[in-house]
Amino acid sequence: MPHTPPHWFLLGAGNMGTLAAWYLTLAGHRVTVIRSESASPLKKTLWLPDGRQQAVSLPVLTPSALPDRIGHLLVAIKTPYTRSAMAPLRQRLDSQTQVLRFQNGLGALDSLLPPGCIPLEAITTSAVKGQHPDHTVVAENATWLGGSTAPPAWFAALTEHWPDLHWEDDIRPRQWHKLVANAVINPLTALYDVPNGRINDDPALRKQATQLCEEADHVLQQLDPAWPGHSLENVLTVARATASNTSSMRADRQRGAQTEIDAINGWLVKQADQLDLAVPANRKMVTALTLR
Template sequence: MITPLPHWYLLGAGNMGTLAAWYLTRAGHTVTVIKAGSPASLEKTLLLPEGKSVTLTIPVVAPEAIPASIDYLLVAVKTPYSRAALAPLNTRLHDASQVIRLQNGLGALDGLLPDNLTVLEAVSTSAVKGQHPHHQIVAENHTWIGGKANPPAWLAALQAHWPNLQWADDIHTPQWQKLMANAVINPLTAIYDVPNGQIVDDPELRKRAEEICTEADHVLQALDPAWPAASLENVLAVARATAGNTSSMRADRQRGAITEIDAINGWIVKQANRLGLEVPENQAVMDALKR
């Protein structure tokens, strides 16, 4: 008997949500976007790294029209909107539901899902830019999926269609590596309104980057003594590789949107407070952006 491929409900059809939807549909999965007040489908154009483009048509359903039971849910909504997006869905999720969190930062879904639900964490270093309906894939890098469960049955076949997708038993390592890059690059470029490369080139920004890294590394090492606590060079390498890019937090601030600071530096500050550690530079950038 052939097991049917998953039907995914997608929260957040932005850049990364659209990229994930494209990979899933290439593998034969089906995807429906959950969105109020939208047409029956979304037409998306993806500009591929080699210069070609593809058109992706994704059906849309309003929250009140979702079926009584959701088996597969992909959460790619911006972290500040997680609570509102998930509120209509809680009664439709069950113990066997599979939820993938594809979001920046950490802790965005804490307390928002039913008890005993297993969440698969996804971390991607791929880069997509643009706004609906055009999404330019800048780089197809690595994506890790992991969690407390075993690899899901659908993962192996999906890897043939999702470039550089791999399972991580220890998901917190790639999570924390991306968290460190986000905790430096996002707030500093947003506060100073500069592209990513300025963190490397500007002495003041580089000094602040080092202070944020040092504080955050101490927190992560307190959580896991095996953490190497030497993140600065990796963070600077990411800034160099994306020197001309505008970070997502800078883009959010430019258009007056809520930033994801609470799930990035805010998570670091929360852990530091719990551990009795001082992280004044992380607190300072969080305060600046929340003002």
């Protein structure tokens, strides 16, 4: 018997949230945006890498109008706003709710989900830029979903509509690889207001990148001795491949918004504190990029 695609409720219809919603709707999933300020349909335009223009229209509900139980929740909101956005939803979630976390960094949903509810995680190398209502898909690259269970019933059909989508039973290594890249490229480009490629070209920035990587690898190896370390070359490869790009943290800082530093370098600092490890370079980034 064919599986009925689920109905997702979306927190965070920004660049990546909009892209994920579009892929889901292509596969027959329903997606409703949660917004506190308006219940009018959210109309977006996606510009695809081949130049095609795709109109996206998503229904909207305010938190007070949501159903008593939410079965599928997609969390793509910026991490600093996660706690306040989740507050009106928590009574509508239970241990059977599937929560797909599509965010940078780690730890944003800690203590926010009901007992027994384990979120699915998403890691992507796709890139989207722009501001509502226009979103330009710079690249459609690989995306991995994963968790501690087998793939959900809806996953196989979704791969037909979501380009280069994969399932990982243990998604943590991919999370950590992306975390280290973000912990170097994001804060350095934000703090010095430079594109990603400058990290390779500027000896002073490359030195700082080395220190950030070494600290991150040390923390992760203490958490899991199987962590291979030697992350710098991978980070520099990412910086070269995205040389002209503006990181999300740099873009946030340019417009005076809160950055995701707490869920990236801040997560590493918290782990280091629990392990009694010194991470001065990462701590410096957190201090410098935390809004006061």
